[in-house]
Amino acid sequence: MSHANLLESALVRLDEAAGHINIDPDVIEKLKYARETMKVRLMIRMDDGSRKSFLAWRCRYDDTRGPTKGGIRYHPDATAEEVETLAFWMTFKCAVMNLPYGGGKGAIQVDPRQLSKAELERLSRAYIQAFSGIIGPDRDIPAPDVYTNAMIMGWMADEYSQIVGQSSPAVITGKPLALGGSLGRNDATARGGFYLVRHLAKDLNLAPQLRVAIQGFGNAGQHMASLMAGDGHKIIAVSDSAGGVYCADGLDIDLLIAAKNNNQSVTSTIGLKGHEMLRGDDLVAVDCDVLVPSAMENMIHAGNAASIKAKLIVELANGPVTTEADKILADKGVTILPDILANAGGVTVSYFEWVQNRQGYYWTLEEIHERLKAIMEREGRAIWNHAREHNVTVRTAAYVHALLRLAQAIEAHGTQSDFIA
Numbered sequence: 001m002s003h004a005n006l007l008e009s010a011l012v013r014l015d016e017a018a019g020h021i022n023i024d025p026d027v028i029e030k031l032k033y034a035r036e037t038m039k040v041r042l043m044i045r046m047d048d049g050s051r052k053s054f055l056a057w058r059c060r061y062d063d064t065r066g067p068t069k070g071g072i073r074y075h076p077d078a079t080a081e082e083v084e085t086l087a088f089w090m091t092f093k094c095a096v097m098n099l100p101y102g103g104g105k106g107a108i109q110v111d112p113r114q115l116s117k118a119e120l121e122r123l124s125r126a127y128i129q130a131f132s133g134i135i136g137p138d139r140d141i142p143a144p145d146v147y148t149n150a151m152i153m154g155w156m157a158d159e160y161s162q163i164v165g166q167s168s169p170a171v172i173t174g175k176p177l178a179l180g181g182s183l184g185r186n187d188a189t190a191r192g193g194f195y196l197v198r199h200l201a202k203d204l205n206l207a208p209q210l211r212v213a214i215q216g217f218g219n220a221g222q223h224m225a226s227l228m229a230g231d232g233h234k235i236i237a238v239s240d241s242a243g244g245v246y247c248a249d250g251l252d253i254d255l256l257i258a259a260k261n262n263n264q265s266v267t268s269t270i271g272l273k274g275h276e277m278l279r280g281d282d283l284v285a286v287d288c289d290v291l292v293p294s295a296m297e298n299m300i301h302a303g304n305a306a307s308i309k310a311k312l313i314v315e316l317a318n319g320p321v322t323t324e325a326d327k328i329l330a331d332k333g334v335t336i337l338p339d340i341l342a343n344a345g346g347v348t349v350s351y352f353e354w355v356q357n358r359q360g361y362y363w364t365l366e367e368i369h370e371r372l373k374a375i376m377e378r379e380g381r382a383i384w385n386h387a388r389e390h391n392v393t394v395r396t397a398a399y400v401h402a403l404l405r406l407a408q409a410i411e412a413h414g415t416q417s418d419f420i421a
């Protein structure tokens with residue numbers, strides 16, 4: 001599926017949820033469109049003295065529940081449509097977790113692996129120069145996403161602080177600890193999903209030792225592998241953009257992480273420690289108990305959903321399963337813990353970072369983990385129970401859960417505030 005119909009497809013889930021509750025059509029009308037999407041062309045000086053331009057966007061999809069919140073993605077295939085869809089999902093994700101935020105997202109159309117560190121820094125600072133008017137600690141708060149990280153967030157927070165003339169750490173989350181980052185943000189996306197699976201293990205009839213396949217081996221995928229392996233489960237397959245590896249007895253996670261830290265693909269471990277090669281779509285079809293998509297959108301689609309053998313899919317990626325694949329998987333009896341719940345640990349610890357920045361008082365790692373676990377379990381349990389009681393998928397239950405909160409906020413604002421920025 002191209003990005004051109006990504007939002008349309010995402011809105012199918014909204015309509016589906018709206019069909020299960022009595023909701024004012026005005027609420028749905030408001031949630032169907034992004035509030036504002038700003039597009040710019042960033043021009044930077046390359047190391048060889050030439051100038052190069054890059055398209056970039058920031059979308060503030062809906063700010064009814066608070067300042068907009070969401071990551072910035074660096075990817076050569078980024079489009080405005082993708083950014084708006086990701087911002088739509090953020091709107092629902094923040095509502096699912098009851099965070100005092102709306103949804104936003106940003107992107108630069110770039111392959112960051114083709115830039116030097118100095119070029120990457122100039123580009124990241126140029127992004128903030130361009131968007132400094134629409135971001136801010138009470139307006140729109142960026143964070144990391146695909147191919148961005150703490151170092152980039154540090155440059156961005158520094159650039160913003162220089163522009164406004166005062167230290168302003170709460171404008172961006174996912175920063176390095178030395179610049180006001182939070183303990184526990186690094187593995188928060190995976191940890192939230194991990195706590196959720198552990199909490200629902202009995203309800204899901206999960207075996208004590210699970211065979212897990214992970215698609216994508218970056219921030220989300222690597223931490224999920226470590227957490228699940230540390231809890232006694234076997235990671236039997238992982239992949240990255242270059243291919244995949246498989247080992248029925250369990251892959252060597254330290255070896256895989258060392259390869260990624262060395263800028264190599266997971267496939268560089270083929271032939272070592274019993275690691276075998278996986279091609280193309282083979283990873284999703286691996287005989288396993290749990291499949292964890294942790295890469296990009298639409299990777300599980302009508303063409304490969306029928307081949308899936310896992311009984312549980314934990315969506316650490318945003319939008320990894322198309323609406324067509326949802327139906328195929330539901331017919332096969334596969335349970336999906338949806339993105340707006342399963343990967344919400346990241347934005348939840350981002351929220352903790354923002355709170356700590358604002359109060360100037362920092363929590364211990366244990367406090368972060370306890371608070372994250374409590375919120376994942378509270379919202380996860382409510383959504384799970386709703387799904388069971390109303391015989392709907394966990395995805396529909398999560399959308400209903402968020403939609404009720406969004407509707408309350410939209411109605412509470414009244415009808416005269418529609419044009420306030």
Ligand SMILES: NC(=O)C1=CN([C@@H]2O[C@H](COP(=O)(O)OP(=O)(O)OC[C@H]3O[C@@H](n4cnc5c(N)ncnc54)[C@H](OP(=O)(O)O)[C@@H]3O)[C@@H](O)[C@H]2O)C=CC1
Nearest residue numbers: 146147189216217218219220240241294295317318343346
């Ligand atoms: N970081 C965060 O806090 C959050 C991230 N997410 C979502 O999680 C997903 C992953 O993000 P994150 O881990 O941060 O990103 P990273 O940039 O850290 O990692 C992305 C991973 O996906 C891999 N990948 C890209 N294309 C493919 C492909 N076609 N097949 C297999 N693997 C592929 C990359 O491969 P390679 O290493 O070869 O480049 C990389 O290993 C995204 O959907 C993101 O939006 C959701 C919530 C929060």
Ligand SMILES: O=C(O)CCC(=O)C(=O)O
Nearest residue numbers: 070071143145346347350
């Ligand atoms: O940490 C955040 O604020 C947002 C993370 C994000 O982009 C996401 O959850 O998709």
